[in-house]
Amino acid sequence: MRDGVSGIVLAGGHSRRMGCEKANLPWGRTTLIRHVTGALRPIVDELLIVVKDARAFRHLNARVVxxxxxxxxxxxxxxxxxxxxxxxxCFTCACDAPFLNPRLIRFLIALAEGWDAVIPQTREGLLQPLHAVYARSALPAIEEHLRQRRWDLRALAQTARVKIVGPELIARYDPAGLSCVNLNTPSEYETACAIDSSWNSSMTDAHHRTLRRLRVGCME
Incomplete structure (x- = not known):
């Protein structure tokens, strides 16, 4: 039987393209970061939020580091x-990932034994390391990348034991391909806000086109 799972939410980005702090953007009746952490709570045994300044996030019911x-x-x-x-x-995601899918997250966690990381791959062939499961055994590779100033998370697939989960498997749990989407610009945020629980029947063609662009570039 496996040990518990930690959830790591990264909320320390600069949000330059959005023009404001993404974590505190409204999402329904709450904020984006509260929505994301709320989605993770039933799945993980511990929740951490990684930030630049902890003082701005002390109100959240989570460990803030x-x-x-x-x-x-x-x-x-x-x-x-x-x-x-x-x-x-540790399941790791960004604070601007509003479409987290609990079934997909649990599936990725179930695949993790014996690997440093389990990383999904989109239909467009892009790895999504900000919607992934990592083990602490990945730390030596991460530390080496830090020493080399190789910031691209996707490069870990070259130096760590990474299981890549292809889009066919991902689609079994997330046929719409939205789980890995994050929000980098105001237009992406506005489109995502227009989607509710019945998005599949209510979205316009314009929404579908925009969300396809979100999927193509869903990790900034």
Whole structure:
């Protein structure tokens, strides 16, 4: 039987393209970060939020840890989260991922034994390391990338034991391909807000086109 699972939410980005702090954007009757953490709570045994300044996130019911390597982009946040996590396995996502799918997350966790990371791949062939499961055994590879200033999380697939989960398997749990989407611009945010629980029947053709663009570039 496996140990518990930690959830790591990265909320230390600069949000330059959005023009404001993404974590605090409204999402329904709450905020984006509350929505994301709320989706993860039933799945994980511990919830951590990695931020640049913990004072701005103390109101959240989660462990808030400050990024140990704030200039290393998401790689530094992942490193910080893995170092702080109470459990060996950690599901990691960004704070701007509104379409998290519990069944898909549990599926990825179930595949993790014997791997440093389990990373989905989109229909367009892009790895999605900000919707992935990492083990603490990935830390040596991450530390080496930090020393080399190789910030791109996708590069871990070249140096760590990474199981890549192809789009055919992902589609069994997420046929719409939205789970890995994150929101980088105001237009992407506005489109995502227009989608409710009945999005499949209510979205316009314009929404479908925009969401396809979101899927193509769903990790900034």
């Amino acid at each position: 400050e990024d140990l390597v704030p200039d290393a982009h998401a790689l530094g946040g992942l490193y910080t989260g893995l170092r702080a996590a109470a459990h060996d396995l």
